[in-house]
Amino acid sequence: MHSQETHLTEIEIEDRLKQHGYRLTAPRSVIVEAVLRHNRPFTAEQLVAELGDGPDAIGRATVYRTLEVLASVDVLTRIVSPDGHPSYISGAPGHRHHLLCEECGTTVTFTACPMNDLIDTLATDTHFLIKDHTLEVFGICPSCQESRS
Amino acid sequence: MHSQETHLTEIEIEDRLKQHGYRLTAPRSVIVEAVLRHNRPFTAEQLVAELGDGPDAIGRATVYRTLEVLASVDVLTRIVSPDGHPSYISGAPGHRHHLLCEECGTTVTFTACPMNDLIDTLATDTHFLIKDHTLEVFGICPSCQESRS
DNA sequence: ATCAGTATTGATACATGGTGTCAATACTAT
């Protein structure tokens, strides 16, 4: 099966931060909660807008830094769309790719990676040392297909 | 074979522009020549720096617009690296992907696309209408591997 | 519980990369 609904809980994520040597702070908790409220890709600016106002406002820089941290700990994937606008998708740690709806942002995560064979071929053919790859798939989700016709 | 050295000539590119209804202008010719001088990924700003000075300086906006045009005509691939910085790679039109050296930018273009099978599976599994995909591979080229040890 | 050391925060200023406007100019088809 491709789809994979598993998300870590807030506590699991905060443990993970600690395990990686990060401190547990109030702003980070707030950001983690906000991240978990999203089940679609969101931008850093969206989060800034959500959290950057009111009495316990969180600074723009902190939001950006924390998103980086969460990505480095692998509970967040930073995905750069072809038009160059980066967005974040939360999910369980591990190698994963995404199928995104271009209209509404609905995301299907899949862990099947078709690259393994190709990588071997490329390595022997080119003598490159392969380190990494990006792979994202774009389309229209069933619901958006309907509301089109 | 994966590697594919084919590049269009300046004249072929300009014909292609005409065929797509674009006018042939002096700035565009200059930009096409500049693009063809690069055999590695380059950024828009690099080109602005190369062409934005001197007597026949080309405006920043024109450089950006022309790169867009060339990409839309498929003689240029705009590739957004994971850190979000876009760069351009010239090449012959058609479906293609790239293997890039993270150190020196050396690029191997390949037309073998491992996505076809996966796309079918994803489509039947998720009922998405698949439109597009991005796939880029990163590594270290043989020459840069040597100069490391 | 207190403390010292240090990671983190957030205000601010700055940098980068890219876009919208619009009058002037240059193509191109006729």
Next chain:
DNA sequence: ATAGTATTGACACCATGTATCAATACTGAT
């Protein structure tokens, strides 16, 4: 040669992200 329109480029502007740095808040050790 001309008319019509695509293109140019100066300019101002915006959006996204980063460096700095003094103030604050964690954390582990005592």
